[in-house]
Amino acid sequence: MYRRLPGRESGLLSYSRLWLGPDHLLLARTTFFSEEYRRFYFRDIQAIVMRKTRRHLFWGWMCAALFGLCIVVLFIGFFDMSGRSIQSSDIVGIIVTGGSALVCLFFLYLNFVLGPGCICYVRTAVQIEELSPLKRFRTAWKVIERLKPNIEKEQGPLAPELLRPKPQAVFAAPSESAPQPPGQATPSTGITS
Amino acid sequence: MTCTKCGAVLNESLLNQSAWSPCPSCSLPLRVEVFPTLFRGPAQVQAAQSVVTEGEASCFYHPNKKAVLPCETCGRFLCALCDVELNGQHLCPACLASGRKKGTLSNLDNRRVLYDSLALTLALLPLLLWPFTLITAPATLFVAIRYWRAPGSVVHRTKIRMILAMFLALAQMVGWGIGFWAIFNS
Numbered sequence: 001m002y003r004r005l006p007g008r009e010s011g012l013l014s015y016s017r018l019w020l021g022p023d024h025l026l027l028a029r030t031t032f033f034s035e036e037y038r039r040f041y042f043r044d045i046q047a048i049v050m051r052k053t054r055r056h057l058f059w060g061w062m063c064a065a066l067f068g069l070c071i072v073v074l075f076i077g078f079f080d081m082s083g084r085s086i087q088s089s090d091i092v093g094i095i096v097t098g099g100s101a102l103v104c105l106f107f108l109y110l111n112f113v114l115g116p117g118c119i120c121y122v123r124t125a126v127q128i129e130e131l132s133p134l135k136r137f138r139t140a141w142k143v144i145e146r147l148k149p150n151i152e153k154e155q156g157p158l159a160p161e162l163l164r165p166k167p168q169a170v171f172a173a174p175s176e177s178a179p180q181p182p183g184q185a186t187p188s189t190g191i192t193s
Numbered sequence: 194m195t196c197t198k199c200g201a202v203l204n205e206s207l208l209n210q211s212a213w214s215p216c217p218s219c220s221l222p223l224r225v226e227v228f229p230t231l232f233r234g235p236a237q238v239q240a241a242q243s244v245v246t247e248g249e250a251s252c253f254y255h256p257n258k259k260a261v262l263p264c265e266t267c268g269r270f271l272c273a274l275c276d277v278e279l280n281g282q283h284l285c286p287a288c289l290a291s292g293r294k295k296g297t298l299s300n301l302d303n304r305r306v307l308y309d310s311l312a313l314t315l316a317l318l319p320l321l322l323w324p325f326t327l328i329t330a331p332a333t334l335f336v337a338i339r340y341w342r343a344p345g346s347v348v349h350r351t352k353i354r355m356i357l358a359m360f361l362a363l364a365q366m367v368g369w370g371i372g373f374w375a376i377f378n379s
Contacts, residue, residue, distance in 0.1 A: 038303075043230065049224070049225050
């Protein structure tokens with residue numbers, strides 16, 4: 001009945017996933033031994049909004065800094081070892097520091113491959129909900145590409161004229177805050193309290 | 194359509210673009226995919242019609258209102274006000290409430306307890322401190338048997354966790370049995 005969609009948000013004790021239902025999108029959040037569901041019916045979805053974030057840059061710099069730190073420690077270690085014989089603790093140190101550097105490099109590569117981060121929202125007539133499993137633009141776009149045909153099947157295609165900018169009114173109505181010319185009163189509604 | 198960060202109104206030129214477009218107010222890059230429902234007005238609520246002629250079918254819950262269709266579960270006649278459409282079915286409020294209570298209408302469930310995961314955790318976690326399996330193995334078996342028919346996750350359909358938990362619990366109990374038998378015989 002449900003097909004799993006890409007993307008996952010993992011917390012310390014919970015995780016969220018998105019599922020594609022026959023007529024709705026299901027956001028399932030699992031905490032310990034219970035699961036909570038939010039359903040977004042295709043006929044109700046008005047828009048999906050993505051906002052670019054700089055989270056991937058932060059993690060990129062963090063991994064790069066840690067990788068650099070490990071390399072510096074390795075160099076200092078090698079410089080220190082050059083004047084004496086190698087001991088077993090040196091080998092352990094090289095393995096630990098080198099291993100940490102490789103892990104940092106792997107995460108740096110992974111962060112690069114996953115691409116820019118984003119926050120994704122689904123909007124209906126009565127709510128704007130964050131789709132927390134969609135943290136990367138590439139994943140979010142994949143999900144949107146899978147949702148689009150289902151939404152269009154329910155709502156029909158979007159008429160292009162709806163997206164054309166509306167012409168600005170030449171004579172704008174006077175705003176309430178605009179100063180009134182002297183001698184002119186505010187139009188009365190005829191209702192007195 | 195508004196920006197999700199600052200709430201500024203986004204004009205039509207920002208919608209359904211193939212690249213990131215900055216919000217006119219906060220300048221954050223946005224991509225907005227809109228669908229036809231956004232441009233439609235609020236849905237018209239169909240008002241129940243009064244019975245016009247004598248002998249015309251009336252709603253079970255509102256005898257003075259004209260029936261428009263029967264409930265697909267109980268067959269009672271319903272007016273437009275009482276008709277609730279769910280999963281392509283037309284139901285009356287009583288069947289809807291009953292379905293929700295019995296758990297037969299899965300689309301109305303907002304929360305489920307995952308007894309299969311609970312049983313599997315009960316079977317696996319005490320293996321780290323194996324003496325606890327003396328208590329947890331029967332507990333696992335109890336949970337697995339007691340909640341075998343309980344509705345599980347909406348998205349997972351198999352009973353594999355339950356079966357695995359029962360198998361592990363039985364293995365642990367057999368292990369304890371052999372252990373006790375060996376102790377008493379020696």
